[in-house]
Amino acid sequence: MRALIVYESMYGNTRLVAEAIGRGLAPAEVTLVPGEVRRAEAWGAMLRVRTQAAASV
Numbered sequence: 001m002r003a004l005i006v007y008e009s010m011y012g013n014t015r016l017v018a019e020a021i022g023r024g025l026a027p028a029e030v031t032l033v034p035g036e037v038r039r040a041e042a043w044g045a046m047l048r049v050r051t052q053a054a055a056s057v
Contacts, residue, residue: 001028002049008035 003025007018022030033045
């Protein structure tokens with residue numbers, strides 16, 4: 001299983017929660033994407049996760 005977690009964190013608290021969620025999804029391959037990145041970059045990360053998932057089936 002693969003997961004993409006997009007989060008936005010001004011002071012770091014939400015980042016900590018996103019990381020905890022990622023650990024809770026183990027042994028899944030988790031990609032964390034900070035919300036400060038451009039929307040297109042987040043979509044690109046999501047598409048890479050989907051492409052890798054399709055290739056592994």
